[in-house]
Amino acid sequence: MKESRLRRVKPTILKIGGSVITDKSKELQVRMQTINRLAEEIHKASTKNLIIVHGGGSFGHPLAQRYSIVEGFKEDKQKTGFSETHHVMTVLNGLFMDALIWHNIPAVSITPSSCIVTKNGRIQCFEDAPLKILLKMAFLPVLYGDAVLDSKLGFTIISGDQLVSILAIKFNAERIIIGVDVDGLYDEDPKAEKSAKMFKYLTLEKLKKLHSKLDKPTTYDVTGGMFGKVAELLPVIEHGIPVTIVNATKPNYIYKALEGRKVKSTLIGKE
Amino acid sequence: MKESRLRRVKPTILKIGGSVITDKSKELQVRMQTINRLAEEIHKASTKNLIIVHGGGSFGHPLAQRYSIVEGFKEDKQKTGFSETHHVMTVLNGLFMDALIWHNIPAVSITPSSCIVTKNGRIQCFEDAPLKILLKMAFLPVLYGDAVLDSKLGFTIISGDQLVSILAIKFNAERIIIGVDVDGLYDEDPKAEKSAKMFKYLTLEKLKKLHSKLDKPTTYDVTGGMFGKVAELLPVIEHGIPVTIVNATKPNYIYKALEGRKVKSTLIGKE
Numbered sequence: 001m002k003e004s005r006l007r008r009v010k011p012t013i014l015k016i017g018g019s020v021i022t023d024k025s026k027e028l029q030v031r032m033q034t035i036n037r038l039a040e041e042i043h044k045a046s047t048k049n050l051i052i053v054h055g056g057g058s059f060g061h062p063l064a065q066r067y068s069i070v071e072g073f074k075e076d077k078q079k080t081g082f083s084e085t086h087h088v089m090t091v092l093n094g095l096f097m098d099a100l101i102w103h104n105i106p107a108v109s110i111t112p113s114s115c116i117v118t119k120n121g122r123i124q125c126f127e128d129a130p131l132k133i134l135l136k137m138a139f140l141p142v143l144y145g146d147a148v149l150d151s152k153l154g155f156t157i158i159s160g161d162q163l164v165s166i167l168a169i170k171f172n173a174e175r176i177i178i179g180v181d182v183d184g185l186y187d188e189d190p191k192a193e194k195s196a197k198m199f200k201y202l203t204l205e206k207l208k209k210l211h212s213k214l215d216k217p218t219t220y221d222v223t224g225g226m227f228g229k230v231a232e233l234l235p236v237i238e239h240g241i242p243v244t245i246v247n248a249t250k251p252n253y254i255y256k257a258l259e260g261r262k263v264k265s266t267l268i269g270k271e
Numbered sequence: 272m273k274e275s276r277l278r279r280v281k282p283t284i285l286k287i288g289g290s291v292i293t294d295k296s297k298e299l300q301v302r303m304q305t306i307n308r309l310a311e312e313i314h315k316a317s318t319k320n321l322i323i324v325h326g327g328g329s330f331g332h333p334l335a336q337r338y339s340i341v342e343g344f345k346e347d348k349q350k351t352g353f354s355e356t357h358h359v360m361t362v363l364n365g366l367f368m369d370a371l372i373w374h375n376i377p378a379v380s381i382t383p384s385s386c387i388v389t390k391n392g393r394i395q396c397f398e399d400a401p402l403k404i405l406l407k408m409a410f411l412p413v414l415y416g417d418a419v420l421d422s423k424l425g426f427t428i429i430s431g432d433q434l435v436s437i438l439a440i441k442f443n444a445e446r447i448i449i450g451v452d453v454d455g456l457y458d459e460d461p462k463a464e465k466s467a468k469m470f471k472y473l474t475l476e477k478l479k480k481l482h483s484k485l486d487k488p489t490t491y492d493v494t495g496g497m498f499g500k501v502a503e504l505l506p507v508i509e510h511g512i513p514v515t516i517v518n519a520t521k522p523n524y525i526y527k528a529l530e531g532r533k534v535k536s537t538l539i540g541k542e
Contacts, residue, residue, distance in 0.1 A: 079377035106350035114385035127398030149404040
């Protein structure tokens with residue numbers, strides 16, 4: 001049976017950073033051309049058993065920061081802030097879905113806040129029954145960083161990176177591809193330091209050492225930028241799932257990464 | 272504590288029909304002025320513990336019909352049809368949420384297909400943890416008729432009316448208000464028969480008799496129009512939850528119904 005064959009293919013998790021699909025220097029600024037190009041690349045690669053997660057960029061982050069959503073509920077005026085933060089994320093996701101469906105991809109969005117509750121910011125329950133059927137039927141599920149309800153804090157933000165990590169472990173992913181707006185993982189911030197050195201390959205041990213050295217984020221990424229990203233990656237690499245960090249702003253890099261072809265990137269493996 | 276007091280208020284479920292917020296004679300035709308007026312009325316009434324469910328109108332129904340989504344998965348080309356049907360429903364919901372948030376209402380959408388799986392078209396599992404926290408925190412949750420995954424059929428459509436019914440019983444609702452584009456429930460289709468007689472009050476027994484006489488829907492409402500609506504209402508009325516059917520296209524009718532004021536409508540009670 002075709003379906004059971006598909007089920008045996010371990011999924012690929014593709015993360016598309018918010019800095020790729022939005023312009024983080026302006027609020028609510030989508031990069032529609034980039035989204036359309038990525039949809040074309042994803043269609044061209046037609047990877048079996050793919051799950052996509054995208055970030056919030058200049059949609060989710062500025063609002064989440066303005067209303068201190070990550071920190072949880074403290075005062076009533078945050079409530080419409082929570083509503084707005086979730087709402088703009090559904091708008092960004094809608095634009096992303098538009099492009100995928102326009103390219104004839106059977107993509108279906110899964111709204112994190114509708115099926116996930118966190119406890120102090122970490123996933124406490126995750127109803128994955130719809131996701132399992134989507135994968136079984138070879139749909140392409142799309143999730144995203146979202147403003148979610150939290151059993152302790154009232155509400156908070158769940159990063160796309162935390163979603164990538166839990167999905168990879170839950171579905172025993174074959175690999176993770178992380179599309180960002182730089183060429184890979186560097187020893188310093190490549191946007192600030194010209195001397196920054198990019199890694200082609202990193203082991204878990206080296207990644208842990210690097211993590212302690214990475215600067216905490218300075219820009220308005222409420223979920224921690226590259227520092228937070230690496231923190232979320234540690235358990236999946238421990239689990240033996242390889243991670244490729246690749247520049248999604250450069251044409252065909254995501255396509256090549258999906259196809260398993262050679263492309264400038266940082267590969268992180270357990271050993 | 273304010274929160275626990277709010278929890279003791281039994282919820283009101285407000286259904287807004289797809290024929291109210293869209294023009295069913297044209298595909299993807301939203302009635303934005305009506306949506307804005309309804310948002311204003313909902314804001315003005317500020318009903319405690321409110322849950323809103325809206326229909327699909329000219330967004331969900333034509334696509335669902337074109338790709339035979341209700342009937343379930345039969346061939347591959349239905350898959351992008353399913354993706355599209357769900358996608359346009361998120362677009363309609365997005366416009367509805369826009370209006371509510373613009374009116375300063377802390378409204379949060381719950382995507383049915385992300386937390387519900389049906390079995391042969393009836394709800395099999397429903398992750399309601401996010402919804403419970405939303406109600407506890409006095410947010411206004413908004414759900415809608417949606418294209419959902421089905422454990423037997425692959426996928427299908429869940430009507431807003433089925434959602435109303437399950438939510439009312441799950442949360443032991445105080446009452447249900449159903450906003451439609453006619454003044455109430457008639458003995459014949461009031462749009463076709465000028466002699467149609469409207470009921471001011473109906474008991475469960477009379478409703479059951481009427482249901483067997485109602486015409487099956489002729490227009491493109493894939494979830495059964497007034498016939499399907501009444502079928503979904505029978506169990507909640509059996510449960511003792513009163514239902515008011517009211518014209519949501521007429522200014523202040525929904526406001527008056529929410530406030531419990533006198534307004535032209537059909538009230539259906541158990542006895």
